Amino acid sequence: MRLLAFILMLLSFGSQALAADLAVTVRDARGAPVKDAVVMLYPASGTPPVRVAGPYRMAQHNIQFDPFVLVVPVGATVSFPNLDNVRHHVYSFSKPHPFELKLYGHDETRTIVFDKPGVIALGCNIHDQMIGFVRVVDTPFAVKTDANGLAVLRGAPGGKASVKVWHPYLKGPGNEIAMPAAVPGSGTGALTISVDLRPPPDHAHGY
Numbered sequence: 208m209r210l211l212a213f214i215l216m217l218l219s220f221g222s223q224a225l226a227a228d229l230a231v232t233v234r235d236a237r238g239a240p241v242k243d244a245v246v247m248l249y250p251a252s253g254t255p256p257v258r259v260a261g262p263y264r265m266a267q268h269n270i271q272f273d274p275f276v277l278v279v280p281v282g283a284t285v286s287f288p289n290l291d292n293v294r295h296h297v298y299s300f301s302k303p304h305p306f307e308l309k310l311y312g313h314d315e316t317r318t319i320v321f322d323k324p325g326v327i328a329l330g331c332n333i334h335d336q337m338i339g340f341v342r343v344v345d346t347p348f349a350v351k352t353d354a355n356g357l358a359v360l361r362g363a364p365g366g367k368a369s370v371k372v373w374h375p376y377l378k379g380p381g382n383e384i385a386m387p388a389a390v391p392g393s394g395t396g397a398l399t400i401s402v403d404l405r406p407p408p409d410h411a412h413g414y
C-alpha cells in the first residue's frame with residue numbers, strides 16, 4: 208500500500224513537472240498590443256487530440272458578429288443566434304466549409320458543424336459591414352489574444368514546440384506566421400511575437 212502511494216505521488220509529481228503554461232504576447236510593428244489574434248501551439252512531442260466542449264456561439268448582435276473572432280476545435284458545433292430585430296443572411300465562401308444560412312429573424316438560431324481546420328470568414332448578405340471569423344483549430348492549445356495582446360496557453364507539455372499566430376489582417380501566407388518556441392518544464396514561460404498587420408478592409412464593400 209505504501210509503495211502504491213509512493214508511486215502515485217511520483218506519477219502526480221511527474222505530470223505536474225512536465226506541463227506548463229506559455230504566456231504569449233502579440234504586438235504590431237509599432238509595439239501596440241494586437242487583440243483577436245489566435246495563438247496555436249503544437250508540441251514537438253506530438254499534438255494531443257482536441258477536446259470538443261462548448262457551447263460555441265457566433266451571435267449576430269447590433270448588426271455585427273459577436274465575437275469578431277471565435278476559436279473552436281475541429282468537430283465543434285457552432286450556433287449562430289440572431290439577437291437583432293432585423294433578419295440576417297449569414298454566409299461564408301471559405302474553403303474549409305462554405306455555407307449559407309438563409310434569412311432568419313430575431314431569436315432564431317442555426318447550427319453548423321465545422322469538421323475541417325482552417326479559417327471561416329463570415330459575411331451577411333443584407334449588411335455589408337458585418338465581418339466575423341471562425342478559426343477552427345486542430346490543437347487543444349489555442350487561445351485568442353485579449354485587449355492586452357495576451358494569450359495564455361495552459362497545461363502544455365514541456366519541451367520544443369511550434370507556435371502559429373493567425374489574425375485576419377496579418378501580413379503573411381494564410382494571414383499566419385509560425386515560429387519555434389520552447390515550453391518550460393514547469394511554471395509559466397513567456398514569449399513576445401511581433402506581427403505586421405494590414406489595415407482592415409473597407410467595410411462598405413464587404414469582405
Ligand SMILES: [Cu+2]
Pocket residue numbers: 270294295296331332333334337
Ligand atoms: Cu445581417
